Amino acid sequence: MLSLRGLTRRFGGLTAVDSIDLDLAKGELVSIIGPNGAGKTTLFNLVTGLDRPDAGTVRFEGQDITGLSPERLAGEGIARTFQLGRVFGNLSVMDNVLIGAHTRLRAVKPAVPVIGPLLELGLALLRPASVKAEEERLREEVRAILARFGERLLPRIDQPAYSLSYANRRRVEIARALALQPRLLLLDEPTAGMNPTETAEMQALVAELKAEGLTILLIEHKLEMVMRLSDRVIVMDEGRKIAEGPGEQVRTDPKVIEAYLGHGLSGAAEQESAA
């Protein structure tokens, strides 16, 4: 479904992503782990079009999507969450998640230049019954998505996102990604800053999504969660892929242990596996 070949991105003298090959089959959940600064988030940026590679290709469903704009890729069904929780602060939870469904709106579909946008403006102002019905349907759908987070978000549905807790912002981000009805979902540290209970909830949700057949690429530091959920684990260090395989195999790989311990004698690995 997704296949990366020789993907490379340099920032000045630093090679943040260094000829990465990666294949992801439909319905698979692959995790990317590695010390901070290994290039995981940069890799996500390259796949989602927020950054362009210096070399290499990205193919999605057999189509070359290298260097396409993020808005095009969203239209192709690639959704992502952000490491630092980029919600729309002044929008309500409902509106945040509705933005996720933006690419599915009928009003935004016509790609004709000038006429398409003007039609969109006209539809927004006139709001015929079909537009109203679509909006209502999407609102129902958003409530259903929010219900997957139990009572975390539903009671706050009309609150602006800036008033939410950190963990709730992460949840809003995931809800927004689900509203896109993605074919490929990229989750960048969905449990960062969450306590063990919240992490367990998130893990259950990701497991559910996987069971529903969603294809997921996951960046995560909490190794226990990675081991439970992943079909395969990819370990990155200094931009390169240093190991790939089933969780248990990767965990005992001497190169992986060295990458974690050799760089951070402060004990990044222990801390994370303990967390």
Place this chain on the structure above:
Amino acid sequence: MSSWLDYTINGLIVGNVYALVAVGLALIFGVSRLINFAQGSIYLVGAYIGWVAVVQLHTPLPLTIIVVAVAAAIVGLIIERFGLRPLQNSVRIAPLLATIGISFVLDQLVMLTFSPNPRALPSQLPDVRFQVGGGTIGPLDLLIAGVGLTSALLLFVFLRYSKLGWAVRAASQDRDAAMQMGVDVNRVNQAVFGIAAALGGVSGMLVGMYYNQIDTAMSLQATLKGVVAEVVGGAGNVPGAVIGSLLLGLVESYGVAVFGTSYRNLFAFLLLVVVLVLRPNGLFASARQAPPEPLTGTFIAPSRPVRIPRWALAVASAGFAVLPLFPVSFYVLQTLINAWLLGMLALSLTLVAGTIGQVSLGHAALLAIGAYTSALLSLALNVPVGLAVIGGGLMSAALGTLLISPSFRLRGHYVSIATLAIGEIVSLVILNWESVTRGPIGISGIPPLSLFGYDLISPTSIYWFSFAVMVVLALLQGRLLDSHLGRSFRAIRDDDVAARAYGLSLNRYKSLAFIFGGFAAGISGGIAAHLYSYINHETFNTQQSILALTVVILGGLGNVVGAMLGAVALVGLPEVFRIAAEYRILIYGIVLLLLVRFRPQGLLGTM
């Protein structure tokens, strides 16, 4: 051939002056990611301090330079301490608005102290020309070149070898890291503002001497030229700013040589727009920069808007609608008509600046486009006035959006610069395109407002007409904000990276916002043209753009009701208190500063 050398020398000298302004802007941008719109005002202050020193105190030239540098530096330090430092943890739009407000307050203070009439600023240097190759060069040219080079050298030594200079460089590379390493960011900011102001002040004085004339209009021009040079060189890049300035000086000088003096500014702004479109990071930036970091904080002040119940709005509208039936004076109606026209402009700006976060400083240009279109349609083509006004709105929507579209890829402060420049371009085109716009003479004899063949001449009918148009525009805008476009606009404002990742094309939605907003502004301009019956290229100026911005901030960014309330308040209150006209702009500037500091969400809250 000799004249070309002269133009080259002239270009380099003028470029040198721009460099003094641009280097200060680059330093400030480097440290605080802020375009200091008050830089031109400091330049103005420097010119007038120079005038006081030379003409009143008869100081010798070296002392004049020192006096100007020190006095300007003090102004810079005051701006930093009282204008910007309190806003450090504020929303991103706050320091931008603050420097705009400061610039207006300073300009007005200078104007009130010295009167707006131009004054001569003698250079105190002997009037001789030296033959260089085929051209000539005077002692003032040498002085300007000398001051330019000396300050560049001093700045280089300061940044390179002094401890504070290291701190400045560290803070501009990574502010947070520098703070964690114990760099006192306040001291760095002070140093940077002090240096920038000293350079800007000296630059203003030198320019005054060069043309032997100073006036209060210098300020805006200097800010624009300095910013153009800085952006051409790459924002925050000090050597880039110097090269950008010299380039700008040369482009202008050669442009003037070929096309004539009235085109000087046009070349500067066209250069800016071309660079912004082709190389938005400047000529010397590396080809691609790291992807934008997640932005912390929000662009506008988060707030829960005050919800005004519909019945209250209906009652208020009805009250204003029946007002002319009561015995009110012509003066009250006239004041409110002005408020409704400003209200339409504020509706437009609150959508563009508040809802989608593009703080436009050239909004008066949209008025001008609407006014000229409507006036010319009715005069030259005999189009009925009602249709002509709508034509003005449509033209403003189309042309305004087209002109502003190069700025769509820019963020934050750059949008303001680009819109300011585009506003100036519009005004310059109106001035120079004589065959259509009648140039500096302006258009007179514009027919009065009329609707279905009935002339609207009585104040009452004009009042009703403009009020009704504003209400209709407000209702439409409210409907727009309720639709998926409202949330799309606001999402783009809050986080454009996340918005793109969810399929929102910035070009598409910024265009739609400007189309809708341009229509409202164009209608306002069109009505104004038929009301005034005479317009020229100065009828719609930057002061109106700033007034509209103050209205919008007062009402609450993005807030439709707030825009109308703000317009009534800012037009009405000065009338109620009978404040003399020359103090009004000063008061608008002070209101803007106080709002940004104490109530950034405005009266009714941001939406």
